[in-house]
Amino acid sequence: MQGMTKEKINSFHLALFVYMCELDGTVFSLARTIAENVGTNGWVAILLLSPIALINIFLYHILFRAGEGRSAFELLEGTFPKWILSPFYIILAAYWAWLGAIIGKHFLLIYQTFAFQTTSPTMLLALYCLIVYTLLIKDIYSILKAVTVFFILTCSLNMLIPYFFREWKLVRLTSSFFQGAENGHTFHGWFEVYLAFVGFEVLLFLFPQMDKKGVALRGAYYGHLMITVIYIISVIIAFGFFSFKEIQSLQYPLINTLEYIELPFLNRVENLIFTVFLFANLVSTIGYCYASKVTLQRIVTKAPDKLFAILIIAGVFVFGCFLQILRDTEQWLDMGLMTEALLSFAMPLVLIPVALHQKNSRKKKERG
């Protein structure tokens, strides 16, 4: 392990991590969510909403500078006593494990809609948890290495894009913008579209592993921009492939588009391709489980690493077992991601003043 201690997260790996954390089960229904809530040519909404997430990332950047690279926990514990923070830590750790469980279970339940309908979802969840566990017990650098390989495999799916050119018609995009939203334009509707971007906030827990100047944080912007482009492409493909009304009625337009791919030696490749999304969902779950783990480690500092991993995975499994129906899971997922989106803004907004306050008082002390 010599040499590993010197390792620092670089911007490239952070970009991939942010990309993979943002990419989760929401992408399957993104085109429908947009068609329902934004209307025709809804892909423009992604362009409008993406900067909000960029601003959010910028807040984390400010936090990194203000806190001089210190972790959120160090900042909080520098101002508040630990006994006040501990209950918050427990709630947050449980919440993130719960969110990780929903993301995983959501993916598995969708998978069961077209394969393994009779297999016990609990058994599948147990296998999923086993994989999350094997990754969670590794150090963050190993996790990022695995994420890099997952990214390469997931990203290679984009090579399928040219396949849709033949069936894709510009006319289906229509010339009107933001028309035909089912319930008109509501804050809730647009917020639901924004949820596709949730996931990058996990980078807050990687601060201690970044270089002191925070150059790596540039990667978060790049990762977010990459996923924005991918989302736009996937939505444009769906909008040009199906009619607008059809998209509104399809539960998972992305999977439906994949069903049309036929290779000379293979049909119904969505069976295979959908499984590749296992990687993306796995990384999202890992992201939240990692956040949960480091939060718990602040409360009990001396317990072995594996014990936390076992605890969290047990939590993920138990939470996951409660979710049995896809419709319910989707509602929980929406709720969980909405809370997370708010939390994502709240965390830097709370921590920046704390960091600035600590910085100022330190400077005052230095001046004497």
Added chain:
Amino acid sequence: MGDSAQLDKELTAKPTIATIEAQFKDCADFVKREFANGMSVFYMVPLTGNNNLHRDIVQPFADASREEAAGILGRAPYHRVAETGDCVDGILTGSAAIFLEDYVWLVDLSEQLGRSIEQSETETVIAGPHDGFVENLFQNVAVLRMRVRSSKLKTVLLSVGEISKTQVMIMYIDGVVNREIVDNLINRIKSIEIDAVGEGNMLVQLIDENPNSVFPQFMTTERPDAAASKLTGGKIIGIVDGSPSVFSCPTAFFDFFASPDDYYQRWLLGTALRLLRIIGFVITIGFTAFYVSVTTFHYEMIPHTMLLNLTESRSKVPFPPLYEALLMETTIELLREAGARLPTKIGQTIGIVGGIVIGQAAVQAGFTSNILIIAVATSAIASFVIPSYIMSASLRLIRFGLIILAGLLGNLGLFLGITLMIIHLSGITNLGASYLTPVAPVNFRDMLDTFVRGPFWALTRRPTISRTPNSVRVKKRI
């Protein structure tokens, strides 16, 4: 503890005829010769050469007086030893111990034993040098020294094994290698506590960071040209006496897919071969598993034009695809193992018998389907395109795991297996370097010499995995 302390004390004491005789008691090949001038000579017969004995012992001392003998011993190649331990070690490496009055001298009479340099049977190339490493340590060092004629090629001699005292030579090029890694490797080898080490592939298992992993973590080769190119690439070479397998480090997973051949051909051809091996890797771990997955759970994935043939072929088979595949894969493995154990001439017969049994009889008897045979055979052939035998064997083992997972959970099982493999690989390090380099961490320049064999004008840098202080390999022409 008492015996051991006593032994240590004896070994550091001044050598005497009595202690040496006690050390080699009951050794029939240990010989003592006495001369008229009072000189006593001790040596091991099998380790010494007759000519050497005649030249350095018999001829100079047969008629020499005590004073003349003392005069001769004061000159080269005779050298004095002061401790019993050195004297014993010297005798064990083929020297003769000469006792005269109260002093002891050693003279090297060792004769090189073993086969002469010949082609490696496990790593053959079509173009390029055909010499391979042999079992003799110094012969192997000589072969490398002939290829890298530089005083910067440094060597460190270590000894491993409490009983076997196997010599291990670490080689590196000063100024190109990362000294921290060299020290790390030397410390690890020094910290081995074992009775005996017999082989290079055995030694590396004692020093790797993940001893329970199925993947080999040190690249071993029997080819001097490959070892020399590793040296110039800033890596470290380790040679174990008695083993033709030379290890190099730090090693990455994808190093096992490169062959020296790639550099001896035009770069486009080398690139095509590298890509072919990557395809071979994918086929060998996943093809049979995918067949099992599709025929068990995902029949809809088969195009209708192929479906009829497949159904017809499978209609006679009484087993589910999982058992069918495991049966055939095990048979192939049995054949491969039998071929490896038997003498070459009989090995060929096994190939023919296996070919007939698997190729025709199994299908006619309704044991298996034609298409599965194609899948299993393709997977087997694909595993043989991987230049490293050890890596190829590891991948074949993983294949079984993936087949079982695919048989239980179809494509999901297959991907769960692949995910586990990736997670496992991402946790492996070799002397602190990531095993997945240059994929994770990503390094595009290194990829030019990993998945493809870039043209020589593009391969200007040494691989980053070496963490070399001197990364420039090629100076660009102006």
